[in-house]
Amino acid sequence: MYSATIGGHRYTFDTLATLMAKATPLRSGDVLAGLAAGSAQERVAAQYALADLPLRTFLSDAVVPYESDEVTRLIIDSHDAGAFATVAHLTVGGFRDWLLSDDATSDALAAIRPGVTPEMVAAVSKLCRLQDLLTIAAKCHVVTRFRTTIGLPGRLSVRLQPNHPSDDPAGIAASIMDGLLLGAGDAVIGINPASDSPERTHQLLCLLEEIRLKLELPAQSCVLSHVTTTLELIRRGSPVDLVFQSIGGTEATNRSFGIDLALLAEAHAAGQSLRRGTIGNNLMYFETGQGSALSAEAHHGVDQQTLEARAYAVARHFDPLLVNTVVGFIGPEYLFDGKQIIRAGLEDHFCGKLLGLPMGCDVCYTNHAEADQDDMDVLLTLLANAGVNFVMGVPGADDIMLGYQSTSFHDVLAVRELVGRRPAPEFEAWLERQGLLNPQRNIRPASLPGTMRKMLAG
Template sequence: MGFAHSINGTRHVFPDLRRLMACATPFRSGDALAGVAAGSASERVAAQHALADLPLRHFLNDAVVPYEDDDVTRLIIDGHDARAFAPVAALTVGGFRDWLLAETTDAFVLAALAPGLTPEMVAAVSKIMRLQDLISVAAKVSVITRFRNTIGLPGTLSIRLQPNDPVDAPRGVAAQILDGLLLGAGDAVIGVNPATDNVDNLCRLLELLDGVRDRLDIPTQTCVLSHVTTTMLAMERGAPVDLVFQSIGGTEATNRSFGVSLGLLAEAHEAGLALGRGTIGQNLMYFETGQGSALSANAHHGVDQQTIEVRSYAVARKFSPLLVNTVVGFIGPEYLFDGKQIIRAGLEDHFCGKLLGLPMGVDVCYTNHAEADQDDMDALLTLLGTAGVTYVMGVAGADDVMLAYQSTSFHDGLYARALLGKRPAPEFEAWLDRQGLAAASGAGRMPASLLRALPGAA
């Protein structure tokens, strides 16, 4: 079955849903690299018109990646909730956009709808929305998760404290933890990307993070972002594992390139639950994603990178995660060339993730060879804050010296909270107050108890 639409007397034909979705996507370098982007602005507009007229029901019968070839497709189709879908079942993609923007469509309605939406439906509607549409709808959605604190409440903005060190030096990690805590970061998670992914190093870092958290009684969670199999080995050794991390993608082949499967993720999830380390909830999975990962793994099946990205959110949704993070500009300019493309992609990912019911954060970031700078990141951070982003990154100086990319600093998080009237997670804010720190500004003298808790302190 094909699709067609005429623009200025020229008839544009799209032979299948994959081609229609790809051509309707606002331009980005990754789709051009993959050879799936629209050939002209006219073709893109024609595809967007044809997509707007497509019934939402169509996505239940026409998979962009074949059902028999891909376990993510099977997860999407087999897990669809027809009852939740019923309120929008008669709409087209264009009608769905109008319905989402209506004042009567509120947070409660959207929360009930989430299990009835497939990633392809959500990706499709995002392709015909302006930035203000993506922001307006996302701002309505609240996705609340819990482990040792409450993430995602309306009016809050959490921050992942990311104390990465080029050689995983304990004093380097600890110094950045101190810096972040003093500036109100760390309520989403204190999470280290290890320079070396082996179980001995993982256990050492986990003990470090948990020791600081436990000695200071910080109501937050810790994580070392190692491969899920390494984390499972650490669990067997009795290491203090709070969150189970893994990078994921939107096709079976992409996940295979990451060394994981749906079955392995389920096994890790059950192992984490068995530890029972959450105090107020058991949302313990932490997933990271990013547009372009499927193309870099030659696992995109001819599907545009944004649609594949949203399919990864179906994988995340299955495991009720505490945190999901699109590392939006990290993969590089081959996939998102400049600040304009990164800003659009970040707002798309956030909108799509929240609409599917995920606690969506964004690493507002870029690599040094991209056509982007901190002004672009300021713009995206501010837009995401107005859209109700669940959390962002806190990196010392906004410069991750281990991963070699640019992100948002602890001060950037303070800026966003102050500008938009956002607060940290309530339990974490109360802890900051008890420590003599002003949660919104980070002002105050370093408490002696905080200094004594750090490794190597006198």
């Protein structure tokens, strides 16, 4: 049992999961689940109690039982006691102070990664202001490679997302050309298919491969089909670069996605066997989102932000190229408005980076949420300053297949210039060869490059 006294009233919290939930800044998903603090005073009391909690507690008191959950077993069994030693004497509040100190350099943060658990970083994020989340995350650098190098300091990459409601090749190709001209695509050219059939996925993979080869493009592609579809296509010899899958923070959540750790390991090995990367072989692409466990009725009484951080343990195990929190996609039932979406996006990026993940964010919202594009401008700009590895580039910021609002090619172009971020180096060199950079090295498509003109004519 955990407790704290605020204003002469003593609050008690029966379990660690309850304490974590009550300490979480307000969000609609925890209210829906009946887990949120009943008042601001109770939330502050929980945060006081959480601040005094030794970090070691998270190694002996699991929020989801070890015996019944393979994600918990992965977290505990892979914990590195040597890496933990640097911060093992700290409380959660002391950990926050250390993370903000000059001692927590980029190298020091990298050294402790194997020793911190998702629950530890989730706990400390609950005590952080937005400024803290940005300041700490900006010190974390996670670099991955396939055909481009993603996550270097001073760089901001983009997933070019050319979705089409009927998977029309001409419509997809037009969106790809639009995005490339504006400097998008160095993280991945990734299509959410309207149909998950192997045949359709194969056709889209071949389209992406044809464009890549004709343009001599240093980029990786992905069709975001279910991992079982991708496995089948690898066996058939389809041109698969990245292996995609949505993941969650509990075994039951992952079962709802039709996966488990063994299946992900099989897919990872299959992708590695292709050896299609030219400068590296990070090839897994994972997407997550606060609220997925609750929507699957697989949350075990744990708050959605802690479960989101636990999903990062699954991702970390497979050394991915990209991890993307689709922050506002699930809807206002889980993140009600722009304020909650902004907070959640910064929390997810912070937790993922502390755990050593190449974090990106789909800065997005659904049309029935109390949010708008101004909120997305705020979150995009904050994330760029926090060192996010990549964000989305969607034509007009409006995904006409998935039916939600994200960030446009122009949005990312603007924020790159605003905060001094450049594309991945291999992709930037390609942009220069295509004549798409001006003398100041800004992306300015004055005319259609010859390679694109030739491809379109053919």
